[in-house]
Amino acid sequence: MLIRQLFDKNSCTFTYLIGSKDKNSIIIDPVLNNVDVYLTLINQLNLNLVYSLETHTHADHISGSGELRNILNCDSIVGNESGIECASKFIEDNEYLTIDDINIRVLYTPGHTNDSYCFLVDSIKPGALFTGDTLLIRGTGRTDFQSGDPSKLYDSITNKIFTLYDDIEIYPGHDYNGFSKSTIKEEKNHNPRLNLKSKKEFIDLMNNLDLPDPEMMDIAIPLNENCGLEK
Amino acid sequence: MLIRQLFDKNSCTFTYLIGSKDKNSIIIDPVLNNVDVYLTLINQLNLNLVYSLETHTHADHISGSGELRNILNCDSIVGNESGIECASKFIEDNEYLTIDDINIRVLYTPGHTNDSYCFLVDSIKPGALFTGDTLLIRGTGRTDFQSGDPSKLYDSITNKIFTLYDDIEIYPGHDYNGFSKSTIKEEKNHNPRLNLKSKKEFIDLMNNLDLPDPEMMDIAIPLNENCGLEK
Numbered sequence: 001m002l003i004r005q006l007f008d009k010n011s012c013t014f015t016y017l018i019g020s021k022d023k024n025s026i027i028i029d030p031v032l033n034n035v036d037v038y039l040t041l042i043n044q045l046n047l048n049l050v051y052s053l054e055t056h057t058h059a060d061h062i063s064g065s066g067e068l069r070n071i072l073n074c075d076s077i078v079g080n081e082s083g084i085e086c087a088s089k090f091i092e093d094n095e096y097l098t099i100d101d102i103n104i105r106v107l108y109t110p111g112h113t114n115d116s117y118c119f120l121v122d123s124i125k126p127g128a129l130f131t132g133d134t135l136l137i138r139g140t141g142r143t144d145f146q147s148g149d150p151s152k153l154y155d156s157i158t159n160k161i162f163t164l165y166d167d168i169e170i171y172p173g174h175d176y177n178g179f180s181k182s183t184i185k186e187e188k189n190h191n192p193r194l195n196l197k198s199k200k201e202f203i204d205l206m207n208n209l210d211l212p213d214p215e216m217m218d219i220a221i222p223l224n225e226n227c228g229l230e231k
Numbered sequence: 232m233l234i235r236q237l238f239d240k241n242s243c244t245f246t247y248l249i250g251s252k253d254k255n256s257i258i259i260d261p262v263l264n265n266v267d268v269y270l271t272l273i274n275q276l277n278l279n280l281v282y283s284l285e286t287h288t289h290a291d292h293i294s295g296s297g298e299l300r301n302i303l304n305c306d307s308i309v310g311n312e313s314g315i316e317c318a319s320k321f322i323e324d325n326e327y328l329t330i331d332d333i334n335i336r337v338l339y340t341p342g343h344t345n346d347s348y349c350f351l352v353d354s355i356k357p358g359a360l361f362t363g364d365t366l367l368i369r370g371t372g373r374t375d376f377q378s379g380d381p382s383k384l385y386d387s388i389t390n391k392i393f394t395l396y397d398d399i400e401i402y403p404g405h406d407y408n409g410f411s412k413s414t415i416k417e418e419k420n421h422n423p424r425l426n427l428k429s430k431k432e433f434i435d436l437m438n439n440l441d442l443p444d445p446e447m448m449d450i451a452i453p454l455n456e457n458c459g460l461e462k
Contacts, residue, residue, distance in 0.1 A: 178237050180237070
């Protein structure tokens with residue numbers, strides 16, 4: 001199985017291309033501006049793109065899912081809660097997506113947004129968890145828009161992610177500090193928003209981050225509600 | 232074995248931290264500005280840093296090797312050809328560096344500079360090749376300063392790197408396009424500077440790139456000749 005981590009410098013977004021031994025593939029969180037890069041790589045690796053999968057409705061970049069679906073005829077997949085009617089397929093908690101030797105367990109992890117999911121590839125050792133903006137390396141996604149909810153985020157991370165096997169590798173949806181991956185154990189022990197913090201302390205911290213809105217928010221969310229395509 | 236890829240946004244440099252099962256570790260191409268990040272990560276992962284290894288004398292960032300050696304008492308290691316007298320240890324072609332289950336074959340690959348080396352970790356499957364600026368993803372290092380030589384670079388890549396096992400993963404010293412890793416096979420087939428090109432065509436291409444000097448060159452090279460430390 002192949003996992004490629006691709007970085008969008010403008011939004012510090014990680015996109016992931018996962019290829020099976022039989023050359024079928026899944027892309028997670030593609031960025032519209034980089035679709036040409038993905039198409040070239042998919043072609044060079046001789047892959048067939050089956051699914052374009054979103055961890056949530058993004059506010060900081062425009063999704064490439066609709067464009068990839070138009071060009072490669074893949075399915076675009078979003079969470080049940082997203083309300084993105086144009087998607088090809090909807091997923092829910094504890095569902096499995098399976099392509100060849102790629103087995104993905106779908107975990108509903110609301111908190112950053114109400115439509116946030118994590119994807120656990122449990123068919124490789126030690127397992128790879130694609131966490132979107134739910135859990136970042138030594139950080140978390142914010143909870144101050146798009147139905148964000150720090151109480152739900154705390155529960156998603158502590159009750160769903162941190163109960164998984166310690167050695168599972170974490171592949172986040174963003175990184176702003178030069179990191180590329182982590183593990184469940186590392187984040188349990190060293191994530192400053194979570195380790196040793198009570199739920200109340202986490203909620204207080206998240207409610208007082210006082211962050212500016214993402215620059216692209218007003219453009220990105222409406223477009224992403226249409227699979228990243230102009231209406 | 233643990234491999235962590237760390238990205239320096241200012242110079243688009245990749246630094247690598249490789250940890251053994253017995254918690255000893257090697258860092259490749261550390262960047263001075265990020266030493267605090269490395270120290271924190273090394274501490275959090277409960278690692279002992281044994282070697283700080285340079286793929287070559289860098290012109291685009293200041294090395295963190297001297298600083299890491301001062302703080303953690305590791306050995307700083309450079310190629311025989313570098314002339315970096317302050318280094319703790321010098322390496323040459325086909326030497327092995329071994330720590331616990333990490334076995335590194337040292338490959339002398341001149342061309343980008345006359346002191347350029349690649350490091351092949353051959354104790355994991357399918358093997359990991361740390362290529363510095365010799366071979367980048369769909370590109371190569373430049374050859375227009377620091378005793379750069381496109382003829383030598385062509386020979387290093389085609390006769391040394393491309394004769395290795397196809398599935399070996401390539402971890403480059405830089406990436407400017409959002410890629411994180413590649414394989415020998417991919418670069419053989421899809422590197423536009425090399426695939427289908429004769430040695431003469433490659434040399435002509437490299438001699439006509441007409442690139443500006445790296446911004447930090449006049450500061451970085453003299454400092455790196457002193458292990459990244461002020462004299």
